[in-house]
Amino acid sequence: MGKTIAIAGAGHGGLIAGARLAAQGYDVTVYERKKDRAALGYDWEDAVDFKIFAECGLEPPKKETYSFNGDMKYYNPNLKAPLAVLSHGTGSAVFERKEIYDVLMDNAEQSGVKFVWGVEILGPVTDGLRVTGFQTTAGVVCADLVIDSAGINTPLRKNLPVCCNVDRDYGYGECFYAYRAYFNKIPGHEPDIPYEIFLMHQGERGISWTVTKEDYVDVLIGRLAPMSQKKIEDTLAEMRDFSPQIGETLLRGGSQEQLPVRRPLSVMVCDGYAAIGDAAYMTLPMTGSGICAAMRAGVLLADTVLADKDEVYSKETLWDYNRKYILHFGQHFAAIDILKNIMLCTEVEGVNFLFDKGIITQSDISFGTSKDSGGMSFSDMLARGMRGISNLPVLMRTAGALTKGGGVKKLYQSIPSTYDEKAVLKWKDEILAATPLMIR
Numbered sequence: 001m002g003k004t005i006a007i008a009g010a011g012h013g014g015l016i017a018g019a020r021l022a023a024q025g026y027d028v029t030v031y032e033r034k035k036d037r038a039a040l041g042y043d044w045e046d047a048v049d050f051k052i053f054a055e056c057g058l059e060p061p062k063k064e065t066y067s068f069n070g071d072m073k074y075y076n077p078n079l080k081a082p083l084a085v086l087s088h089g090t091g092s093a094v095f096e097r098k099e100i101y102d103v104l105m106d107n108a109e110q111s112g113v114k115f116v117w118g119v120e121i122l123g124p125v126t127d128g129l130r131v132t133g134f135q136t137t138a139g140v141v142c143a144d145l146v147i148d149s150a151g152i153n154t155p156l157r158k159n160l161p162v163c164c165n166v167d168r169d170y171g172y173g174e175c176f177y178a179y180r181a182y183f184n185k186i187p188g189h190e191p192d193i194p195y196e197i198f199l200m201h202q203g204e205r206g207i208s209w210t211v212t213k214e215d216y217v218d219v220l221i222g223r224l225a226p227m228s229q230k231k232i233e234d235t236l237a238e239m240r241d242f243s244p245q246i247g248e249t250l251l252r253g254g255s256q257e258q259l260p261v262r263r264p265l266s267v268m269v270c271d272g273y274a275a276i277g278d279a280a281y282m283t284l285p286m287t288g289s290g291i292c293a294a295m296r297a298g299v300l301l302a303d304t305v306l307a308d309k310d311e312v313y314s315k316e317t318l319w320d321y322n323r324k325y326i327l328h329f330g331q332h333f334a335a336i337d338i339l340k341n342i343m344l345c346t347e348v349e350g351v352n353f354l355f356d357k358g359i360i361t362q363s364d365i366s367f368g369t370s371k372d373s374g375g376m377s378f379s380d381m382l383a384r385g386m387r388g389i390s391n392l393p394v395l396m397r398t399a400g401a402l403t404k405g406g407g408v409k410k411l412y413q414s415i416p417s418t419y420d421e422k423a424v425l426k427w428k429d430e431i432l433a434a435t436p437l438m439i440r
C-alpha cells in the first residue's frame, strides 16, 4: 500500500485528486461532516464548462440531466441601461449539483478512495512546521499528506502555524454571502432574456439574479455581509416589484451560503499540506464559479504528488502544484479580482455612469470561466474615455484599477520556479502590497 493521504472535506478538487492517487495505489481516505454521499452539495443547479468532465477523464452526467445557459442581461443599479450578453450557443452547461457529485463520487469510490462520514474536522495536527494530520470529533487522523478540501472556512487553513506562510483568513470584500432559492413562477411576466443579473443591486455592494425558467424562478441575492432573514425577505419583496414572475412559494433551496470572491492563495502548500478548491479561494472572483477550477487543480495536485518519487510531500515538492495552478489559472483570476473590486468600490452613481455612457460594454462583462477571460483592458478604456469625459474622476479611477489588474497578473506570473523561502516570501509580500483589502 502506498503512502497515506487524508482528505479533509469531500470538496470537488479533493475528490478528483484523491481518485487519481487511489488509482495509483495510495491509501486515500476522505473525512466529511455530512452524514452520507447523498447529503453532499446543494439543492440547486450550477453552471460549469462542459469540457471539464473530459479534461478529468470522466463521463459527464447523462444528457437528460443538463441544459445550457443562454443569453444574459446585466443591469446597472438604476436599471436604466441594461447590457445584453449573447451566448451565441457557447453558454456553460447547467447541471444539478447532486449530479456533478454523483460523477465525482462514483469515480472516487471505484478508484478505491475510502470515506468516513459524519466527522467534524477541528484543526491541524503539526510536528514543528509539518502538518502530520488533523483533529476530528472522532479522534486524531495521521497522514503523510493532508489535502485540505473543506471549503472556504476550513479549520485546517485557519489554524496553520503562521510560519507555514499560508494566509489563514480572508478579509472584507473577499467572501460573498449568497441566498439562493427557487420560487414558483407567476405566469404572464416573461422577461425577454431569462437570465437577469443585477450589479450593485439596490445600491448595495453585491449582485442578485433571477433566472426565469419554464415553471420556476431561480433567485440569488449575494452581498458582502451576512443577511438577516428580514433583510432577505425585504430584498425579495423589492425584487418582486421589478420581476413580478417571482412567486411566494419556496420550491427548493432557501439557504444562505458563503463563497470566496478573491484572488487565489498565493502560497497554498506547506510541509505535508496542500489546499484546494474554495479552501485555496480558487473561484472566479466576479461570479464565484469554482467547480471547474477545483477539479482542474485536482489533476495538477495528483500529478505533482505522483511525481514526488521520494514521497516527501514537502513545500518544496508540492510547489510545482502551487506554481502550475497560479500560472495556468490563478493569474487570470487575480486580474478579474481587481475588476470586481472596482465594481464594488465605485459609488452607485459611478457604476450607473459607466453603463449609461457605454464605457462598460457587453464584452467587458462576459466573464467566462475560460482562463483567458480577463475583462476590460486599459487601452479599451482609454478609447472609450471620450464618452466619459464628463465624469473624469470615475473614469480615471476605473482606468487606474484596470492598469493595476495587469500589474497584479504580471506579479502572479513571476512566481518563483522553486520553493526558495526568501524568494517566495518576497513574491507573496509584493502581491499583498498590490492588492490592498477593501474598505468597509
Ligand SMILES: Cc1cc2nc3c(=O)[nH]c(=O)nc-3n(C[C@H](O)[C@H](O)[C@H](O)COP(=O)(O)OP(=O)(O)OC[C@H]3O[C@@H](n4cnc5c(N)ncnc54)[C@H](O)[C@@H]3O)c2cc1C
Pocket: 008, 009, 010, 011, 012, 013, 031, 032, 033, 034, 040, 041, 045, 046, 047, 048, 119, 120, 121, 122, 149, 150, 151, 152, 153, 154, 155, 178, 179, 180, 220, 257, 258, 259, 276, 277, 278, 279, 283, 288, 289, 290, 291, 292, 294
Ligand atoms: C449560491 C452559490 C452558487 C454557486 N454557483 C456556482 C456555479 O454556478 N458554478 C460553479 O462553478 N461554482 C458555483 N459556486 C461555487 C462552488 O460551490 C465552489 O466553488 C465549489 O463547490 C468548490 O468548492 P469546494 O469543493 O472546494 O468546497 P465545498 O463545495 O465548500 O465543499 C467542502 C466540503 O467539505 C466539507 N466540510 C467543510 N468543513 C468541514 C469540517 N470542518 N469537517 C468536515 N467536513 C467539512 C463540506 O461539508 C463539503 O462537503 C456557487 C456557490 C454558491 C454558494
